[in-house]
Amino acid sequence: MAKLKKKLPTAFPENFLWGGAIAAHQAEGAWDTDGKGISICDVLTGGNKDKKRDITKGVQPDYYYPNHTAIDFYHTYKEDIRLFAEMGFKAFRFSINWARIFPKGNETTPNEAGLQFYDDVLDELAKYQIEPIITLCHFEMPYYLVEHYGGFRHRKVIDFFVHYAETVMIRYKNKVSYWLTFNEINNQLKHIDELTVYTNSGIIFKENENQKQVVLQAIHHELVASAQAVIAGKQINPNFKIGCMLAAEPIYPASDNPADVMTAEISNRSLYLFGDVYARGKYPNYFYRMLENENLTIEIAADDLKVLQKGTVDFISLSYYQSSVVRYDKKAGSVYVNNEYTPKTKWGWSIDPIGLRYSLANLHERYQLPLIIVEYGFGEEEHLENETVNDSERIELLKQHIKQMELAIVEDGVELFGFTPWGCIDLVSFSTGEMKKRYGFIYVDRNDQGLGTNQRYLKQSFYWYRDLLAVNGDLRRLENGHAIKIN
Numbered sequence: 001m002a003k004l005k006k007k008l009p010t011a012f013p014e015n016f017l018w019g020g021a022i023a024a025h026q027a028e029g030a031w032d033t034d035g036k037g038i039s040i041c042d043v044l045t046g047g048n049k050d051k052k053r054d055i056t057k058g059v060q061p062d063y064y065y066p067n068h069t070a071i072d073f074y075h076t077y078k079e080d081i082r083l084f085a086e087m088g089f090k091a092f093r094f095s096i097n098w099a100r101i102f103p104k105g106n107e108t109t110p111n112e113a114g115l116q117f118y119d120d121v122l123d124e125l126a127k128y129q130i131e132p133i134i135t136l137c138h139f140e141m142p143y144y145l146v147e148h149y150g151g152f153r154h155r156k157v158i159d160f161f162v163h164y165a166e167t168v169m170i171r172y173k174n175k176v177s178y179w180l181t182f183n184e185i186n187n188q189l190k191h192i193d194e195l196t197v198y199t200n201s202g203i204i205f206k207e208n209e210n211q212k213q214v215v216l217q218a219i220h221h222e223l224v225a226s227a228q229a230v231i232a233g234k235q236i237n238p239n240f241k242i243g244c245m246l247a248a249e250p251i252y253p254a255s256d257n258p259a260d261v262m263t264a265e266i267s268n269r270s271l272y273l274f275g276d277v278y279a280r281g282k283y284p285n286y287f288y289r290m291l292e293n294e295n296l297t298i299e300i301a302a303d304d305l306k307v308l309q310k311g312t313v314d315f316i317s318l319s320y321y322q323s324s325v326v327r328y329d330k331k332a333g334s335v336y337v338n339n340e341y342t343p344k345t346k347w348g349w350s351i352d353p354i355g356l357r358y359s360l361a362n363l364h365e366r367y368q369l370p371l372i373i374v375e376y377g378f379g380e381e382e383h384l385e386n387e388t389v390n391d392s393e394r395i396e397l398l399k400q401h402i403k404q405m406e407l408a409i410v411e412d413g414v415e416l417f418g419f420t421p422w423g424c425i426d427l428v429s430f431s432t433g434e435m436k437k438r439y440g441f442i443y444v445d446r447n448d449q450g451l452g453t454n455q456r457y458l459k460q461s462f463y464w465y466r467d468l469l470a471v472n473g474d475l476r477r478l479e480n481g482h483a484i485k486i487n
C-alpha cells in the first residue's frame with residue numbers, strides 16, 4: 001500500500017511569468033506612420049463614463065481621435081521596455097496592429113515596415129530576456145474590411161485573418177512562443193452593444209436587423225479563424241503555445257433562490273460557450289438548443305466543425321476586472337442587480353478580489369488547461385505630485401488580487417503560469433477613450449485633449465511591483481512595501 005499524494009506548489013512557481021500588458025491601438029499612436037492603414041479604433045472619438053465614443057465614417061477632419069497618438073509607444077518603446085525591465089518583468093503582453101501589417105486587410109503582400117517595427121520591439125524585449133506574449137487581434141482589424149466586407153459578417157475575413165496570422169507567425173517563429181488569438185471575444189455576446197460588437201468583429205448594425213443573429217454568425221467566423229490560426233501555428237512551429245483570451249466576469253446569483261442560481265448558471269454560458277469551443281473543440285448542447293429556441297441560424301462550411309475540433313488551444317488566457325450579479329425575472333429572464341458586498345470604482349466597475357480566485361478555480365476545473373491572467377487593473381484618475389503618483393489604492397488592490405491568485409495556485413491546485421496586469425503604463429482607455437482613466441505603474445504626461453509632454457514618471461506602484469517581483473510575488477516577504485533582503 002502507498003499513500004495517495006501529489007507534490008503541489010506552496011507558492012508562486014519559480015518560472016512564473018510576472019509582467020504587464022498593453023494593446024497596440026491604445027499605446028502605439030503613429031496611426032498613419034510607415035504605411036499603416038486605418039484600423040477600427042482609429043475612427044473612434046473620445047468619450048467618458050457618461051458619453052459613449054462615436055464611430056465616425058472614416059477619419060473625419062474635425063474630430064479628435066485619441067488612438068491616433070495614444071502614448072506614442074511606436075517611438076518610445078525602447079525607453080518603456082527599459083522601465084519594464086527595471087521592474088523585473090519576465091513577460092510582456094502586447095498586440096500586433098493588424099492594419100500595420102496589412103493596411104487594408106485583403107492584400108497578399110505584407111507591409112515590411114510594419115513587420116520590421118515588431119521585429120525591433122521583439123529584439124528589445126530579448127535584450128532583457130522578457131518573454132513576449134502576442135495578441136493577434138486586440139480590436140485592430142483594418143477599417144477597410146469593415147467598409148468593404150462588413151467585418152466578420154463576411155466569411156472571407158476568416159481567410160484575411162488567417163493569412164495575417166500566418167504571416168506574423170512565420171516572421172517571428174524564432175522570437176515568440178506565446179500567442180493569443182482574439183481579445184475578449186466573449187464580451188460581444190454578453191453585452192450586444194454597438195462599441196463592443198464593432199471593436200470585436202468590425203460590425204456596424206443595419207437598421208432592423210436581428211443583432212443576435214448577426215453577432216452569432218460573426219462569432220462562428222472568428223472561432224473558425226482562431227482554430228485555423230492554431231492549426232497553422234502548430235505547423236509553423238510545433239513548440240508554439242497558442243491560447244484564447246476570455247473576459248472572465250463571473251456572474252453570481254442574487255440570492256439562494258434556486259431560480260436565481262439557475263439564472264446565473266445560464267448567464268455564465270455567455271463565457272462558457274467560448275471556452276467550450278476553444279478548449280473542447282465543439283459547440284455545447286445548450287448552444288444548439290438556444291439556436292433552436294430563439295430561431296437563430298448559423299451558416300457553416302463543410303469543414304468548420306472539424307476545424308474547431310482540430311484547432312483547440314494549449315492554454316486559456318483571461319482578463320479579470322469585476323464580477324456581476326443576476327436575479328431571475330419572469331418577464332425579462334434575467335436582470336443585473338447591484339452587489340452590496342463589492343465596492344465600485346469611479347467608473348462603476350465592481351471590486352471583487354475573491355471573484356478572481358473563483359474564476360480561476362472555475363475555469364481550471366472546467367477545462368483542465370493551464371491559465372494565465374493577461375489583464376487585471378485598477379483604472380483611476382491620478383495627478384503628478386513631486387514627479388510621482390501616490391497610487392496606494394492600486395497597490396492595495398493588487399495585493400488583494402495577488403493573494404487570491406496565490407490561493408488559487410496553492411489551495412485550489414490551479415495551474416496558473418503568469419500575470420500581466422493591464423496598462424502597465426498609462427494608455428488610452430478602450431471603453432471611454434480617456435487618458436484620465438489610468439492603470440499604469442508608469443505615469444504618462446498626456447491628457448484627454450492630447451496635450452502634455454508625453455514624458456514618463458514612476459508611480460509608487462512601480463517601486464512596489466519591482467520589489468514584489470524580486471521576491472517572486474511572495475507578499476509575506478514584503479515589509480512596508482519594500483522587499484526584505486534575503487542574503
Ligand code: BG6
Nearest residue numbers: 023183184379428429430431432
Ligand atoms: C479590457 C480590454 O476590456 O479592459 C482592454 O481588453 C481595456 O483593451 C481594459 O483597456 C480596460 O478597460 P478600459 O475601458 O478601462 O480601458
